[in-house]
Amino acid sequence: MKNFRVVFLLFIAVSGQLLAQDKQITLEEIWGGAFRTQGMDALRSLNNGKQYAVLNFDRASRTTSVDKYYYETLEKTGTIVNSEDIAEIQYFLSYEFSDDESKMLLATELNPVFRHSTLGTFYVYDVASKKVTKVSDDLIQEPTFSPDGKKVAYVFENNIYVKSLQDGSVQQVTTDGEDNHIINGVTDWVYEEEFAFVKAFEWNKDSDRIAFLRFDESEVPEFSMDVYGTALYPTQDVFKYPKAGEKNSDVTLHVYNLDTEKVSPLPIDIDYEYIPRIEFSNESSILAVQVLNRHQNDLNLYFYNVDSKEANVVLHETDDAYVDINDNLTFLDDNSFIWTSEKDGYNHIYHYDKTGKLKKQVTSGNWEVTGYYGYNPKEKRIYYQSVENGSIDRDVYSIKLNGKSKKHLSSQEGTNRATFSADFSYFINSFSSATIAPKYTLNSAKDGKELKVIVANDEAKEKLESYNVAMKEFSTIEINGNELNMWMIKPADFDPNKKYPLFLYQYSGPGSQSVANSWYSSNDYWYFMLAQQGYIVACVDGRGTGFKGAAFKKVTQKELGKYEVEDQIEVAKTLGERNYIDEDRIGIWGWSFGGFMSSNCILKGNDVFSMAIAVAPVTSWRFYDSIYTERYMTTPQENASGYDDNSPINFVDQLEGKFLLVHGTGDDNVHVQNSMRMIEALVQANKQFDWAIYPDKNHGIYGGNTRLHLYTKLTNFIKENL
Known part of the structure; x- marks a missing residue:
C-alpha cells in the first residue's frame, strides 16, 4: 500500500509537470492582462532628495493617493494627498507639484484631443491647508504653475488664461483663438505628433512673463473623418492636417507681461518654418528659442531678451540630412548650457558657455548617448544613458562636466533606465532583459551600488516559464x-x-x-x-x-x-x-x-x-x-x-x-x-x-x-x- 501511494504521488507530479509543459498561451490571456508586470507609477523625487512620491490607485475603493517614501529605507513615510479625504474629488489621474511642493495640480477628468493632447478638469490642492481650488469650470489644457506657485496658466478654446491662486482672479492673455484658425499656447496637430510637445508656453523664472507660440493654421488644408458612433446619423471630425509639400501653420513667437497685461511679438530675423522648442534660461529675461528650416537640416538656437527684444544666435547646427530635436537643453547656474548633438557622427553631450562658445565635448566614441538624466552642480557631474556596451543594451553612466572621471553606474546586461533623486544621491534603476522581468532597485548615484530591491516581478518570469x-x-x-x-x-x-x-x-x-x-x-x-x-x-x-x-x-x-x-x-x-x-x-x-x-x-x-x-x-x-x-x-x-x-x-x-x-x-x-x-x-x-x-x-x-x-x-x- 505504501509503495502504491509513492507511485501514485509520483504519477500526479509527473502528470502535472507534463500538463505545465503543454500549457498554451492564449490571446484571451495576452489581451486580458495576464502577463502585466508591476511598475512604479508617476515616480517623482521630492526636493529634499531624501524622499520620492508615487501615485497609487486603490481599485477596491476607487480612490487615488500620492504617497511618499524614504529612499534610504524605502519605507512609506506618509500620504501627501488622498482623494478619499477630498469631498470634491473621487479620484485623480495625475499630479504635478509646484516648484516649492506646497501645492499640487490634480487631474480628475481627461478626454483625448489627439494622441498626446487632452482636455481635463483640474484642481489645485494646497498641501498644508488641504484646501482644493478648481482651476476652471471648463475643460482646459496644459495647466502649469508659475515658478512662485501663485498662479496657474492654462489654455481654453485656443486662448491662454492666467488664474491667481491668491484672489481667484483670471487674466485672459489672448483673445483671437479660434478652432481650425488660430491656436495660442498649445501646438497644432503636426507639431504635437512630430515634435512631441503640446504645451507651447513657458513661464520665466520671476513669474512675470509668459512666452508662447501662436499658430495661424487658417491656410492649412483640412482633413475630415467620419465618426460613426451609435447615433442614427454619423458626425464628422474636421481638423487641419498639412500633408507633405502642403501649407504649414504660420508659427510666431510672443511674450506676455503680467504686470502691464500686454502681449508683444518677438520677431525672428531669418526665414524659418518651425519653432520646435522654447525655454526660459536661468536669466529671467533670456528665452532660448530653437528655430528650424522646412528641410529640418538647419537649426539656430537663439537667446532672446524678451525685454529689449534683442536676439543672438548662440548655436548654429546643420546636417546633410536632418537635425534631431530633443529636450536635453540644460542651463547651468552661469547660464552656460548642456546640449546633445550628432555632429561628430554619434549622439553625444556638449558643454557651451552662455555665448555659444564650445567649452567641451563631454562624451565621445563610436556609440550613442540615448538618454540625458541631468546635471549635479555640487559634483559637476552629468548623468546619462548610453549604448556603450552594445546597441541592444542600455547602461547608466555619470561623467564630470570636463569629460573626465566617467563611472559605469549600472551592472546588469540589458536595459537600464534611471530616475535620480533631486540631489543626485540616489537613483531608482528600472532594469529588464530578455531573461529578467522588470526590476526596480534603489542604487547609489555615487558608484551605482544596488542598495535595495523595490519591485522584482519574479512571478512574471515564473509564469512565462510555466x-x-x-x-x-x-x-x-x-x-x-x-x-x-x-x-x-x-x-x-x-x-x-x-x-x-x-x-x-x-x-x-x-x-x-x-x-x-x-x-x-x-x-x-x-x-x-x-x-x-x-x-x-x-x-x-x-x-x-x-x-x-x-x-x-x-x-x-x-x-x-x-x-x-x-x-x-x-x-x-x-x-x-x-x-x-x-x-x-x-x-x-x-x-x-x-x-x-x-x-x-x-x-x-x-x-x-x-x-x-x-x-x-x-x-x-x-x-x-x-x-x-x-x-x-x-x-x-x-x-x-x-x-x-x-x-x-x-x-x-x-x-x-x-x-x-x-x-x-x-x-x-x-x-x-x-x-x-x-x-x-x-x-x-x-x-x-x-x-x-x-x-x-x-x-x-x-x-x-x-x-x-x-x-x-x-x-x-x-x-x-x-
Whole structure:
C-alpha cells in the first residue's frame, strides 16, 4: 500500500509537470492582462532628495493617493494627498507639484484631443491647508504653475488664461483663438505628433512673463473623418492636417507681461518654418528659442531678451540630412548650457558657455548617448544613458562636466533606465532583459551600488516559464554588407532537422529599434504563442534604424523604404537558406511604418514572401504629414521619385502572395485614406486580398474587445496562409 501511494504521488507530479509543459498561451490571456508586470507609477523625487512620491490607485475603493517614501529605507513615510479625504474629488489621474511642493495640480477628468493632447478638469490642492481650488469650470489644457506657485496658466478654446491662486482672479492673455484658425499656447496637430510637445508656453523664472507660440493654421488644408458612433446619423471630425509639400501653420513667437497685461511679438530675423522648442534660461529675461528650416537640416538656437527684444544666435547646427530635436537643453547656474548633438557622427553631450562658445565635448566614441538624466552642480557631474556596451543594451553612466572621471553606474546586461533623486544621491534603476522581468532597485548615484530591491516581478518570469516557451535568442546577421541585430523565437521543442515556417516582424522607421534586450511586450507573448504552434518568429533591425550612428540611420534619406525593404527581403532570403526554415513559407508583418514596409515587401519581394499583414500602413508618402515626411524625404515637389518609387500603392500589380490590410477609420495619424486608396488600387489591378476596417478606432486600434478581435484575425490569417 505504501509503495502504491509513492507511485501514485509520483504519477500526479509527473502528470502535472507534463500538463505545465503543454500549457498554451492564449490571446484571451495576452489581451486580458495576464502577463502585466508591476511598475512604479508617476515616480517623482521630492526636493529634499531624501524622499520620492508615487501615485497609487486603490481599485477596491476607487480612490487615488500620492504617497511618499524614504529612499534610504524605502519605507512609506506618509500620504501627501488622498482623494478619499477630498469631498470634491473621487479620484485623480495625475499630479504635478509646484516648484516649492506646497501645492499640487490634480487631474480628475481627461478626454483625448489627439494622441498626446487632452482636455481635463483640474484642481489645485494646497498641501498644508488641504484646501482644493478648481482651476476652471471648463475643460482646459496644459495647466502649469508659475515658478512662485501663485498662479496657474492654462489654455481654453485656443486662448491662454492666467488664474491667481491668491484672489481667484483670471487674466485672459489672448483673445483671437479660434478652432481650425488660430491656436495660442498649445501646438497644432503636426507639431504635437512630430515634435512631441503640446504645451507651447513657458513661464520665466520671476513669474512675470509668459512666452508662447501662436499658430495661424487658417491656410492649412483640412482633413475630415467620419465618426460613426451609435447615433442614427454619423458626425464628422474636421481638423487641419498639412500633408507633405502642403501649407504649414504660420508659427510666431510672443511674450506676455503680467504686470502691464500686454502681449508683444518677438520677431525672428531669418526665414524659418518651425519653432520646435522654447525655454526660459536661468536669466529671467533670456528665452532660448530653437528655430528650424522646412528641410529640418538647419537649426539656430537663439537667446532672446524678451525685454529689449534683442536676439543672438548662440548655436548654429546643420546636417546633410536632418537635425534631431530633443529636450536635453540644460542651463547651468552661469547660464552656460548642456546640449546633445550628432555632429561628430554619434549622439553625444556638449558643454557651451552662455555665448555659444564650445567649452567641451563631454562624451565621445563610436556609440550613442540615448538618454540625458541631468546635471549635479555640487559634483559637476552629468548623468546619462548610453549604448556603450552594445546597441541592444542600455547602461547608466555619470561623467564630470570636463569629460573626465566617467563611472559605469549600472551592472546588469540589458536595459537600464534611471530616475535620480533631486540631489543626485540616489537613483531608482528600472532594469529588464530578455531573461529578467522588470526590476526596480534603489542604487547609489555615487558608484551605482544596488542598495535595495523595490519591485522584482519574479512571478512574471515564473509564469512565462510555466508555459515552456523558448526565450528570444539574440544574434547578428550579415545583410547587404552590414552586421544587423536580430532576435529569434523558436518552438520550445525545436528540431534542427525539421523545417519551420518563418514569420518576420519589423518596424524599420528612422532611428527606431525593435531588437532590444528588454522584457516582453504583449506582442512578444503573441510571438511565443505562435512559436508554440510551430512557427519561428524573427526580427531584424535594418539600415535606417537607430543607435548605430548617424550614417547608419540617415542612409535612407530621400529614399524611405528603399534600403529598408532591400534589407528585409535579403533577411528572408538568407534565413530561408537555413536548413530548418521552409523557404516557401515566409511571412512578414508590421504596424504603421512597419505596415508600409510589409506591404512593400510582399510586392517587391513577391518571390520571397508568401504572405504579409499590414496594420495602419502608409501606402503613399504623399498622404502623410509634412514634418515627419519632409524630414526624411524633403517635399514631393522636390523629390517625386523618392516618394513614388518607394510607395506600395504604386506596385500593387506585383502582388502574388496572401495579403491582409487592416485600418481604423478614426486614425488621425495615418489616415484610413491610405488603406482605402490601396484597396481601390488592388481592386483595379484585380488582385485578391483580405482586409478589415475597425470603425472609429484610432492608430492604436484598441478599446473593449478590439485588440482581442484584431489579433484573433491576424492569428487565423497566419494559420491559414503560412
